[in-house]
Amino acid sequence: MVEIAEGCALAGLPPMVRLVVQGRPAALDAAAASLGLDAPPPMLRVASGVGGSALRLGPFELLILPTLEGRAGLDAALAPVPHSLVEVSDRNVGFLLEGARAADILAGLCPLDFALSSFPVGMVTRTLLDKAGAMIWRTDAHSFHVEVWRSFGPYVEAQMREVAKGISFSLLTV
Amino acid sequence: MLLIDCPYCGPRAEIEFAYGGEAHIARPAADVSEVEWSAFLYLRDNTKGVLAERWRHSHGCGRFFNALRDTRTDQFHAFYEIGTPRPDMGGAV
Numbered sequence: 001m002v003e004i005a006e007g008c009a010l011a012g013l014p015p016m017v018r019l020v021v022q023g024r025p026a027a028l029d030a031a032a033a034s035l036g037l038d039a040p041p042p043m044l045r046v047a048s049g050v051g052g053s054a055l056r057l058g059p060f061e062l063l064i065l066p067t068l069e070g071r072a073g074l075d076a077a078l079a080p081v082p083h084s085l086v087e088v089s090d091r092n093v094g095f096l097l098e099g100a101r102a103a104d105i106l107a108g109l110c111p112l113d114f115a116l117s118s119f120p121v122g123m124v125t126r127t128l129l130d131k132a133g134a135m136i137w138r139t140d141a142h143s144f145h146v147e148v149w150r151s152f153g154p155y156v157e158a159q160m161r162e163v164a165k166g167i168s169f170s171l172l173t174v
Numbered sequence: 175m176l177l178i179d180c181p182y183c184g185p186r187a188e189i190e191f192a193y194g195g196e197a198h199i200a201r202p203a204a205d206v207s208e209v210e211w212s213a214f215l216y217l218r219d220n221t222k223g224v225l226a227e228r229w230r231h232s233h234g235c236g237r238f239f240n241a242l243r244d245t246r247t248d249q250f251h252a253f254y255e256i257g258t259p260r261p262d263m264g265g266a267v
Contacts, residue, residue, distance in 0.1 A: 043182055043183065043235075044183060057235065057236075058182065058234075058235035058236050058237060059182050059235060059237060060237075061235070061236070111175075111187040111189070112186075112187075125183065125234065126233060126234050126235070126236075127186075127190060127233060127234065128189055128190060128233050133233050
């Protein structure tokens with residue numbers, strides 16, 4: 001973790017397996033069941049089971065961050081139903097943004113409301129961070145999992161540091 | 175900036191969306207005349223008033239949906255899913 005502003009730290013996440021499942025409700029049900037969930041999470045929510053986490057990014061789409069065992073069970077669970085299963089592990093890079101001012105950093109790059117009441121813990125959505133498409137998942141009140149396409153990584157990191165610089169400046173006492 | 179109410183994600187800023195042109199244009203059968211085909215491809219109503227149009231939440235859920243927008247004021251009247259009929263606004267608009 002690197003502190004980019006007072007009360008806000010940024011870290012790159014280690015490589016992880018990411019899978020996109022697309023299909024009708026039966027396919028999403030099967031994917032959720034294979035992770036140990038009763039049902040797929042509702043729109044823009046995350047559910048975590050023993051086999052990993054399922055992130056509901058669209059009405060017919062789940063992003064799955066499986067554990068090693070969860071990955072193995074997914075193919076078998078989806079085999080009987082029509083579906084699309086694409087591995088996008090290498091397409092994305094993840095960042096972990098933590099601290100009391102983490103929401104302020106994101107708010108500097110994105111028009112979404114990051115108040116806890118409108119963007120609660122366990123909410124996930126795709127949106128824009130400045131000009132780059134990004135996925136934002138609130139894992140805790142002061143902790144965000146941010147994912148962007150790999151080639152946008154350095155750009156988004158630079159933009160977050162730029163906002164952090166502004167926040168640091170605004171906190172200066174003269 | 176327009177505030178667009180995606181039927182799947184809720185209200186979002188316009189920059190997350192891509193415009194998709196006029197909605198409810200049925201694709202004709204493959205054996206129609208060239209005149210009818212070119213009308214399907216190119217001829218639009220250019221409505222002044224309430225227009226049914228397609229939008230795509232390209233930086234969000236990725237889905238297409240339809241909206242009723244007044245082209246004179248940019249005010250949205252309704253948002254509805256693809257495949258559902260145009261809502262009847264009655265005398266409201």
